[in-house]
Amino acid sequence: NAGVTQTPKFQVLKTGQSMTLQCAQDMNHNSMYWxxxxxxxxxxxxxxxxxxxxxxKGEVPNGYNVSRLNKxxxxxxxxxxxPSQTSVYFCASSRDPxxxxxxxxxxxxxxxx
Amino acid sequence: xxxxxxxxxxxxxxxxxxxxxxxxYENTAFDYFPWYQxxxxxGPALLIAIRPDVSEKKEGRFTISFNKxxxxxxxxxxxxxxxxxxxxxxxxxxxxxxxxxxxxGTRLSVIA
Numbered sequence: 001n002a003g004v005t006q007t008p009k010f011q012v013l014k015t016g017q018s019m020t021l022q023c024a025q026d027m028n029h030n031s032m033y034w035x036x037x038x039x040x041x042x043x044x045x046x047x048x049x050x051x052x053x054x055x056x057k058g059e060v061p062n063g064y065n066v067s068r069l070n071k072x073x074x075x076x077x078x079x080x081x082x083p084s085q086t087s088v089y090f091c092a093s094s095r096d097p098x099x100x101x102x103x104x105x106x107x108x109x110x111x112x113x
Numbered sequence: 114x115x116x117x118x119x120x121x122x123x124x125x126x127x128x129x130x131x132x133x134x135x136x137x138y139e140n141t142a143f144d145y146f147p148w149y150q151x152x153x154x155x156g157p158a159l160l161i162a163i164r165p166d167v168s169e170k171k172e173g174r175f176t177i178s179f180n181k182x183x184x185x186x187x188x189x190x191x192x193x194x195x196x197x198x199x200x201x202x203x204x205x206x207x208x209x210x211x212x213x214x215x216x217x218g219t220r221l222s223v224i225a
Contacts, residue, residue, distance in 0.1 A: 004156070031212075033212055033213075035215075040122070040217060041217060042119070042202060042215045042216055042217035042218050043157070043202060043215040043218075044215075045212055045213075045214070048212050058212065059214075090156050090157070092156075096209075100145050100147070100162065100206070100208065101147070101159050101162070102159070102213055103158075103159075104156030104157050104158065105156050106154075106155060106156050107154075107155075107156055
């Protein structure tokens with residue numbers, strides 16, 4: 001049982017490059033989330049999808065776009081990467097829309113130089 | 114505006130001691146308060162959670178104390194062990210309306 005799987009695990013980008021972070025869950029969950037984690041800042045919500053077909057902005061959406069491809073997959077895209085987007089990105093999912101327990105992936109460590 | 118304020122940022126506790134981490138919130142619509150535990154290189158994982166209709170919840174060595182009138186809740190780790198060394202996050206949500214919002218985290222080190 002894989003749970004929440006994120007790819008890639010590590011990535012280095014040059015300023016201005018674009019990339020997509022992939023996330024897939026095999027728990028038949030309805031809601032999915034993207035958070036970023038920075039030292040001393042905790043986990044901040046970038047975007048979320050309460051259910052298939054919907055997406056909403058979180059606390060720090062600028063510079064990002066998302067796609068809820070299907071019930072299993074939720075991708076995060078950086079169109080023009082900036083050094084301020086250097087962070088660890090976590091995808092999470094929960095069973096019911098905006099319901100209690102969220103299950104997290106292992107994270108993607110992104111460095112923008 | 115930070116919705117959940119967590120303290121301290123870091124904590125060092127002797128093995129066998131009690132670790133206490135505190136959180137405060139402003140939004141009275143929050144109705145679920147979990148604590149997440151994160152080991153280095155891993156994603157956060159749910160440790161224990163409480164709803165505001167009870168003042169305390171205990172699971173093994175971990176206890177959440179909840180004070181609704183003060184809008185505060187805390188995590189107590191009894192008989193702290195080196196294996197408890199991790200980063201702990203408090204969080205809150207309004208079920209069905211808003212996603213989890215997290216505190217900034219507390220790095221706990223339990224030393225022998």
